[in-house]
Amino acid sequence: MVKNKGLVAKIAPEAEYIIQGKESGAYVFEPHFSSAQRGKATIGDAKVVVLTSNNYLDLATHPEVIVAAKTALEKYGTGTCGARLHNGTTELHVQLEKACAEFFHTEDAVVLSAGYLANLAVISALADDETIIITDQYNHMSIVDGIALTNAQVRIFQHNNLEKLEYILKNSSQFKQKLIVVEGVYSMEGDLAPLDEIVNLSEKYDASLLVDEAHSFGFIGENSCGVADLKNVSDKVHLRMTTFSKSLANVGGCIATDRKTAEYIRHNAHQYIFNASLPPATVAGTLAALKVLKKEPWRQEKLWENTIRFRHGLQKLGLSTMDSCSPIVPIYVGDDQKNMEITKELLAKGVYIATAIFPAVPKNESRLRATITAALSQEDIDFALQKIAEVFQKHGLIA
Structure with a gap:
């Protein structure tokens, strides 16, 4: 057993509290x-x-989703055993990217192995030391962690507070790139971002906008594409992220955007380059879930x-x-x-x-x-x- 020195000593109190809680039933x-x-x-x-x-949408046990996953499992095996840029891209991965781009009405979409990784990938690949990231205080931890991987300047605005957001934008003219990051539906509050007004501010101050649609994709908006769809601003949002682990009942995530940005992410995001790709069975299940979502x-x-x-x-x-x-x-x-x-x-x-x-x-x-x-x-x-x-x-x- 490791003695309580250094790192182990530091974590011991919290670890012991957790163990005690598990053993006591608390x-x-x-x-x-x-x-x-x-x-x-x-x-x-x-x-x-x-x-x-x-x-x-109760798709995790849908017969068509299960059959698609089983068929791919039998054809491709359990995993690709490789990253996307090497041997980790099957024809199914390409089909899913095309399907996501079509659903979001964008030129392209980049599929990653988790929604969490999608946020890390897009933020860490695009933001540098000449960027200011302006982020809502209640953004998901995947956004917080993605920002932490960059050398960008960071400003946090109070939740859905447009006045604070505009104040920061107005005082950020010295930065070459400005990136606003919000969620469509906030994961702990369940409320919506005032996305139409945020889009107006992004255009007024020449800022890019990333919207996390994880908890809105599949059931919000006329086309079920999320809050940008609901607010009729889809064509004005540069970057839209979603996960496959919610409405599509699988795992994985994607960034829907223009072709140039997508290719840049593929060749600069560590989460894409150095991470094993989604298992083909999962990709097939996600494709099937997307089809069911549209027809039911x-x-x-x-x-x-x-x-x-x-x-x-x-x-x-x-x-x-x-x-x-x-x-x-x-x-x-x-x-x-x-x-x-x-x-x-x-x-x-x-x-x-x-x-x-x-x-x-x-x-x-x-x-x-x-x-x-x-x-x-x-x-x-x-x-x-x-x-x-x-x-x-x-x-x-x-x-």
């Missing part, structure tokens, strides 16, 4: 699933209503019906859902310890909702973070609301 993260996650799933021996999956619009309709039913149910109980207007529905608690206790008690009653505490959210702003999917039945939602009411009443959070 740990609320990483439950072990033993089934597919639809409206219900099995954790251990218990069947629970799942309100934390990003399988928004009832899935988006069901998702929004479920979202509205759940959000209105919470509001009738007197609970705050903050400014959410998406299938991400936060339930404000405030106290970290109470938040984790509520999560455990709900799980024991047959409802699994993720807990969000610092550093995922600001200190003293802890919340439950529900994500609604098309897989949920009305009975699932009503059952969850009943159990939430019972637990929140017990803790004195509602009358």
Whole structure:
């Protein structure tokens, strides 16, 4: 066993706290699933209503998606065993890039092995020491980490605060490149970026714009392309990122953009050059999911019906859902310890909702973070609301 010196000594207190929590049963993260996650799933021996999956359109178990993945698995094997620039690009990878570009109405799209890596790739490849990156304070950690890989100057503006954003832009004329980074739907708040107004500012001050559409792709906008689509500004956004692990029920991510920018990312982003490519079975499953998304619009309709039913149910109980207007529905608690206790008690009653505490959210702003999917039945939602009411009443959070 390594003695507690240096690095090990530094991490020991937090590691011991985590181990103690796991051994005492107080740990609320990483439950072990033993089934597919639809409206219900099995954790251990218990069947629970799942309100934390990003399988928004219930495509993870769709027969066409599974058959496509199986067929590719039999043809190509389990993996490419290589990076994209060498032996890691199959005809399926090329088809998926073309399909993503077509869906976003862009010239090209760059597919990477995770949505997280897509943000790291685009930011680290394009920003340099002559760039200023202007980023919303609530941007996803993949954006934060991508920025950390650059030598760019960084300015953070208060969440969705257009006045602060414009103030920074107005005072950034000394930089050769300006890059604004926002999310279409914010992953912990569930609210939308005022993207039409942000686009106006980007044009006024000659700034590029990167929009993370991870939690809006597939079910927001006339063409289900995200918030840029909803606000009719798709053709004015230089860089659009999405992930395949949510609406498309697989894994991976892409950057949709013009041809020149795409080729530059392919030949300069370390996350593309030095990372093994997506397994062909995953690529085939993603392609199939994209086709199903287009031809079965009832899935988006069901998702929004479920979202509205759940959000209105919470509001009738007197609970705050903050400014959410998406299938991400936060339930404000405030106290970290109470938040984790509520999560455990709900799980024991047959409802699994993720807990969000610092550093995922600001200190003293802890919340439950529900994500609604098309897989949920009305009975699932009503059952969850009943159990939430019972637990929140017990803790004195509602009358």
